[in-house]
Amino acid sequence: MSVKRPPPPDGVLVVDKPRGPTSHDVVFRLRRALGTKKLGHAGTLDPMASGVLVILVGEGTKLGPYLTAQNKRYVTDVALGVGTDTLDAEGRVTETTPLPPWLEDELSRLGDGEPAEEQLPLLAPRIADALAAEKGRHAQVPPAHSAIKVDGQRSYALARAGKEVELAERPVEVYALACRGTALSPPGLRLELDVQKGYYVRSLARDLGKHLDVPAHLTSLRRTASGSFTIERALPPTAEPEALRAAIIPLVEAASLGLSIAHLTDDGTRRARLGQRLRLDDFTTPPPIGDGPVEEHASAWIAPDGQLVAIGIARHEDDGALKISVLRGFVSAAADPSVPPCTEEVEG
Numbered sequence: 001m002s003v004k005r006p007p008p009p010d011g012v013l014v015v016d017k018p019r020g021p022t023s024h025d026v027v028f029r030l031r032r033a034l035g036t037k038k039l040g041h042a043g044t045l046d047p048m049a050s051g052v053l054v055i056l057v058g059e060g061t062k063l064g065p066y067l068t069a070q071n072k073r074y075v076t077d078v079a080l081g082v083g084t085d086t087l088d089a090e091g092r093v094t095e096t097t098p099l100p101p102w103l104e105d106e107l108s109r110l111g112d113g114e115p116a117e118e119q120l121p122l123l124a125p126r127i128a129d130a131l132a133a134e135k136g137r138h139a140q141v142p143p144a145h146s147a148i149k150v151d152g153q154r155s156y157a158l159a160r161a162g163k164e165v166e167l168a169e170r171p172v173e174v175y176a177l178a179c180r181g182t183a184l185s186p187p188g189l190r191l192e193l194d195v196q197k198g199y200y201v202r203s204l205a206r207d208l209g210k211h212l213d214v215p216a217h218l219t220s221l222r223r224t225a226s227g228s229f230t231i232e233r234a235l236p237p238t239a240e241p242e243a244l245r246a247a248i249i250p251l252v253e254a255a256s257l258g259l260s261i262a263h264l265t266d267d268g269t270r271r272a273r274l275g276q277r278l279r280l281d282d283f284t285t286p287p288p289i290g291d292g293p294v295e296e297h298a299s300a301w302i303a304p305d306g307q308l309v310a311i312g313i314a315r316h317e318d319d320g321a322l323k324i325s326v327l328r329g330f331v332s333a334a335a336d337p338s339v340p341p342c343t344e345e346v347e348g
Contacts, residue, residue: 008034008245010058010330012067012254016234017045017053019220026053026237033241042067043197043226048090051223052231057248059308062328066311067258069295070227071175073194076218077183078205080107083215086145087202095215099187102126103212107182107189114181127179127189130211134204135177139169143202172199183219192224228257251330252308255300259311262287262299269303272310278324287314287324298327 017026023044031039040061042054051074056064081099084091099107106124121128142148144165148155155165176194183190189208193201202218209216224231235247249257264272268282280286283301290297294313301310307330314324 005035007036007038008057009248010251011060011248012063012229012257013055013057013244013248014229014234015053015055015237016231017050017237019048019050022047023053027055029237030055030244033237033244035241040064043072043223045223046088046090046221048088048218049221049223051221052226052229052234053223054226054229059251059330060254062311062330063251063255063258066295066298067227067229067254069197069293070258071194071196071225072199072223072227073192073225074201075180075190075192075222075224076201076204077188077190077220078208078216079183079186079188079219080209080212080216081214082186082217083206083209084217086217087143087206088218088221091145091217097214099214103214104187107187110179110182110189112181112184115179117178120179124179126212130208131177131179131191133211134208135174137174137207138171140172140200140203140207141169142167142200143206145202146200170198172196174199186219188216188219194225252300252302252306255308255311260288260299261285262301262312264301264303264309266304268301269309272301272312272326273329275326275329278312278326280322280324282324287312289314289316289322291315294327 015026015030017023023041027039027041031037034057036058038058038061040056042056042064045051045053054067080103081097082093083095085094106127109123115123144155144167146155148167150165155167173196174193178192180190180192182188193204201221205216205218235244262283263285265282265284268278271278271282287299287301288297297315298311298313300308301312303309309330310326311328312324312326314322317323
């Protein structure tokens with residue numbers, strides 16, 4: 001007789017998604033391996049991309065909106081001289097242009113090594129200028145083949161139907177962009193970048209090509225970090241179930257990797273579990289106060305016994321009064337089963 005396995009611990013699992021499957025394919029496999037349907041992910045990777053995929057397990061699914069808001073780090077190969085309709089290697093080739101002699105010369109001087117930052121302008125001045133322009137970019141046009149909605153329809157569906165898609169620029173931030181050598185087949189550049197949520201690396205290929213007067217597209221994309229979750233702690237999704245369970249980062253630690261931490265008093269813990277508004281004296285370590293986007297100013301609230309009670313926010317109302325309220329409560333934090341934890345979003 002088979003013995004039913006207990007559910008996996010709540011938290012976050014970092015996996016190394018291989019090239020090929022969708023992010024949903026990976027989640028489906030892990031649901032079976034871990035024996036739970038309560039599984040999600042923070043930050044989709046395209047099928048052609050590999051690397052860090054943050055898997056949310058059990059109560060960890062409530063951390064999703066806050067972990068997806070974190071910066072992302074990638075290594076990518078950009079092919080020069082060939083353009084595709086999707087701006088990556090999965091698309092149809094739409095343009096092929098011989099590389100101009102000056103670009104071939106700069107690529108040959110770079111070689112296949114990793115140039116020091118100060119050497120790049122000397123070895124490849126026009127490539128260095130193009131990368132500097134992209135590093136300073138603060139607005140970006142997303143690819144037509146993206147999930148952005150246009151008049152209620154996905155942009156990629158319109159593009160696949162042959163319709164002209166014009167998307168507006170969106171604000172972006174590039175925190176780092178460096179050349180890590182050349183990609184040889186087809187000729188191009190290997191780049192490492194650290195970017196804000198919502199940045200399209202495929203658009204980088206398109207825009208970099210414009211700077212260099214050639215079409216361009218991505219031939220590979222690997223995410224090496226999503227916020228504080230790095231490739232060094234990632235397991236393959238095909239790992240043994242027990243290894244996957246053992247690698248789940250506990251809820252409190254996972255929250256601390258993506259959010260500021262505030263510590264509650266006993267009274268504050270009770271109020272938070274009831275979804276009530278709190279005061280500063282309900283904390284031994286108060287939450288940060290911010291009036292920007294919720295995902296950027298929310299904090300994780302920890303009970304005196306070390307359990308994660310809630311995610312909440314402290315901000316000023318229009319009249320200047322400070323409002324401290326619960327955004328999400330955690331079932332696993334309820335010490336008294338007679339007190340129902342707040343699991344619905346509260347106005348904040």
